[in-house]
Amino acid sequence: MEDETFDETSEGSSVGAAQRVFHALSSAPRRKILAYLSASGLTAGEIADRFNMSKPAVSQHLSILETAGLIRREKQGQFVHYSLIENNLVNTLNGFVQEVCPVGRPIKKESQARARAKESP
Amino acid sequence: MEDETFDETSEGSSVGAAQRVFHALSSAPRRKILAYLSASGLTAGEIADRFNMSKPAVSQHLSILETAGLIRREKQGQFVHYSLIENNLVNTLNGFVQEVCPVGRPIKKESQARARAKESP
DNA sequence: AAGGTAATTAGGTAATTGCTTAATTAACGA
DNA sequence: TCGTTAATTAAGCAATTACCTAATTACCTT
Numbered sequence: 001m002e003d004e005t006f007d008e009t010s011e012g013s014s015v016g017a018a019q020r021v022f023h024a025l026s027s028a029p030r031r032k033i034l035a036y037l038s039a040s041g042l043t044a045g046e047i048a049d050r051f052n053m054s055k056p057a058v059s060q061h062l063s064i065l066e067t068a069g070l071i072r073r074e075k076q077g078q079f080v081h082y083s084l085i086e087n088n089l090v091n092t093l094n095g096f097v098q099e100v101c102p103v104g105r106p107i108k109k110e111s112q113a114r115a116r117a118k119e120s121p
Numbered sequence: 122m123e124d125e126t127f128d129e130t131s132e133g134s135s136v137g138a139a140q141r142v143f144h145a146l147s148s149a150p151r152r153k154i155l156a157y158l159s160a161s162g163l164t165a166g167e168i169a170d171r172f173n174m175s176k177p178a179v180s181q182h183l184s185i186l187e188t189a190g191l192i193r194r195e196k197q198g199q200f201v202h203y204s205l206i207e208n209n210l211v212n213t214l215n216g217f218v219q220e221v222c223p224v225g226r227p228i229k230k231e232s233q234a235r236a237r238a239k240e241s242p
Numbered sequence: 243a244a245g246g247t248a249a250t251t252a253g254g255t256a257a258t259t260g261c262t263t264a265a266t267t268a269a270c271g272a
Numbered sequence: 273t274c275g276t277t278a279a280t281t282a283a284g285c286a287a288t289t290a291c292c293t294a295a296t297t298a299c300c301t302t
Contacts, residue, residue, distance in 0.1 A: 019149055026147030027260090028140055031217070038221045044279060057261055059280060078269040078278050086222045093214045096152070100159045101207045148290090165249060178291055180250055199248050199299040 017069065021092040024068035029053065030061050034084065037071060041083035138190070142213040145189035150174065151182050155205065158192060162204035 024030055033047055048058040062082060065071045069088040074081045145151055154168060169179040183203060186192045190209040195202045 016149075018152075022143075022147045022152070025217075026143045028137075029260095031139075031143070034221050045277095048279095053260095054262065055278085056263085056280070056282095060260080063280090075268095075279095080279065084221070090218060090222060093218055096146075097211060097214055100155050100205070101211060150290095166247095169249095174290095175292060176248085177250070177252095177293085181290080184250090196249095196298090201249065 017088075018092055018096065020068040021070065021088065022096075024064050024070055027061065027064075029058075030065055033058075033061060033065060034070060034089070037082060037084040041081055043079045043081055045079070047082065138209075139213055139217065141189040142191065142209065143217075145185050145191055148182065148185075150179075151186055154179075154182060154186060155191060155210070158203060158205040162202055164200045164202055166200070168203065 029051060032050075036042060036047060036050060044059060044062060045055070047062065048055045051058055062071065062073070066073050066082075070085060072083050072085050074083070150172060153172075157163060157168060157171060165180060165183060166176070168183065169176045172179055183192065183194070187194050187203075191206055193204050193206050195204070
């Protein structure tokens with residue numbers, strides 16, 4: 001059993017990757033940050049400017065997203081540049097859906113339906 | 122703009138569907154419940170038996186999952202039968218991934234890869 | 243109607259979250 | 273080297289969460 005997705009109730013080890021990802025996604029500001037980064041990489045300051053929230057607060061959100069493996073941090077001079085790592089998000093969510101809705105059926109169909117809807121409006 | 126996914130920062134109305142789903146998923150016990158229900162419907166008691174947690178605690182988790190539209194509650198005599206609603210989960214997660222990783226590309230590919238992996242081991 | 247079981251609601255508490263402001267670290271430019 | 277800007281770390285606080293036990297509601301059986 002190479003599960004890991006649901007075993008994080010057991011107190012044995014640290015928090016588990018899936019738990020980190022789902023926790024990261026449970027916050028509206030953090031999802032909003034992901035959405036911003038999906039368009040282009042941004043510095044911490046540029047991200048903070050888009051929120052009614054102190055810079056340190058945004059910085060914490062960024063660190064949670066980074067720990068979850070959803071974004072990447074790159075120091076460039078005095079700026080810190082953040083960008084999206086799509087893979088972990090897609091793998092985790094998809095893995096979970098596969099677990100809960102056995103076989104790829106539902107999400108594949110939905111995904112295709114949505115793709116069609118976007119192509120032909 | 123019929124977004125709604127990221128607008129829940131605005132204090133206008135109540136909590137927003139996506140927020141409820143993501144919050145519901147941020148808890149390991151709740152994800153575990155969904156996994157149990159993916160195999161078959163269960164009564165509240167049968168679910169509680171699978172956890173080292175009081176019945177009322179499990180009941181709360183069930184109510185959060187129900188409010189998020191992820192599970193369905195059906196009273197059958199003195200028992201309460203719970204079962205999965207796949208649609209909301211799939212729609213929300215997929216919608217979010219579409220938002221963050223534009224066009225259906227990544228999750229569709231991943232989904233297919235995983236489906237293949239399960240079919241031919 | 244009485245007693246038993248299933249489940250939820252109510253009330254309380256310790257731990258965690260999500261922010262704030264102040265202090266610190268690091269890099270740039272004159 | 274000094275002042276400025278970018279970003280994080282630190283410290284503190286109000287509000288929320290996640291659980292518990294006790295009480296309640298609903299239904300079934302006799």
